[in-house]
Amino acid sequence: MDETAPQKGTVTQRAIEQIKAMIGEGRLEPGQRLPTERDLATRLGISRSSMREAIRALTVLGVLEARHGSGIYVTQLEAGDLLETFGVVADLSRGPRLVELLEVRRILESTATALAAARITVEQLADVEKHLEAMNATDDPEEILFHDLAFHRAIVAAAGNETMAAIVEGLSSRTFRARVWRGYQEEGAFERTRREHARIHRALVDHDPEAARAAAAAHVGEVEAWLRSQMEVRNEVQRSGTWGAASSDRVEHSAW
Amino acid sequence: MDETAPQKGTVTQRAIEQIKAMIGEGRLEPGQRLPTERDLATRLGISRSSMREAIRALTVLGVLEARHGSGIYVTQLEAGDLLETFGVVADLSRGPRLVELLEVRRILESTATALAAARITVEQLADVEKHLEAMNATDDPEEILFHDLAFHRAIVAAAGNETMAAIVEGLSSRTFRARVWRGYQEEGAFERTRREHARIHRALVDHDPEAARAAAAAHVGEVEAWLRSQMEVRNEVQRSGTWGAASSDRVEHSAW
């Protein structure tokens, strides 16, 4: 009775763990190319189908990258690669958890802004100012949102912690920002946002970490407080819609 | 010229987005059961293979849960479910990124500990003390590590922000802690750790947020500083090992 097959969990799950372990142990390095799906399947003693599921899983996790016609490669395993999935959390969260997410963002971004105030270079500051001005120079909500995101991203990047930047990035994912900001901005908060951004910018110019921390915390806190107040109002939920039925097929089940 | 097939990216990727969107729009609620893989494949106009890859991807992301013989279900979509993948980042990170991760943890955990100091109940405090005492009552490193983790987990939980707790949990994942703590503890840091934990506990009892923040920050900061110093020493890397070759096949490539 040999121990060739530990037999725990699905074969796919096992394959995922094996690849992960191999990377963790350094037997697979960033950027390196893996054997073909067919080879991998043979080596791990599973079918190509199962192997593909494992690869797909590691792909969405940002660990592997499959290039059609070329091969499978290990990503650079940088913070951005691995934390890309963080955005999913923001996208799928609703209700109280949105407030929690903003709270986390307030904590991280205020600290990051403080760090940035201490370390930011003239080049980085120029980049921040570019977006600040662009944001104040237009009335198009889409463009404002874009530069708003870029403004904060540039600041957090100046803090020098890529991991933190990647997390904050996820917390400010496009759809998340759009969902929350939309309502917030519609209440004529443009002017207030402008003032808050100005305060943050001032703190950066003055290289004043504490002022920067306070300004950033207040900035996010404003939205957080607004969202909190909204939570008590929203009790009506829309739960309509059926499956897309791309070909206009008939729907058999009520919900499906 | 019908627009039935937008044709962007792989069909699997499209399926993933569709399911995610359906959940995001509330057409799929937590705990709800999905149609069978075969049905889903038909409805989305793809093969079961591709559908399975999409499901597998959403499974590892903590969005779906497949129960053999029963069906596919949407998870509760709680912070813990979705942030489970966060541990992967900690597991696969090395070098400078480990320091960055600890820095993030220091920021979040110090704030969480401060919040806990203000809000913690007697029951929660009792739970914290239980692990504190258990940790001081043994010499088994494994057991100490376990209660160490539980100690901090209980504190962060008392802060009342599940999302934050889940993130910190990921940053303190078993393998991560084991990797970093091992070396740290071997330097006879037990006594120091004990004192720091005592200070954190005192601050909680006193309901003193600022003291709690400082104590927690110092605690993590200690490890952070130690790790930072280690970074400059480690320059030798082990890069040996080939593929397991379960059937003792010959190895053709050098690394593979």
Add this chain to the structure above:
DNA sequence: ATGGTGGATGTGGTCGGACCACTATGGCGG
């Protein structure tokens, strides 16, 4: 009637093979 039990059914899990779409390589012809 009751309560266990075993088979039928439905579901996810795995496998193997086939073919398509794309890349990359190298030889051929200009």
Add this chain to the structure above:
DNA sequence: CCGCCATAGTGGTCCGACCACATCCACCAT
């Protein structure tokens, strides 16, 4: 010498079959 294109190799997709497990219900013994 350069550029084009046939070709081999790789990931992407699909199909059909079978297995392992969960669930449910009719059937049987009590």
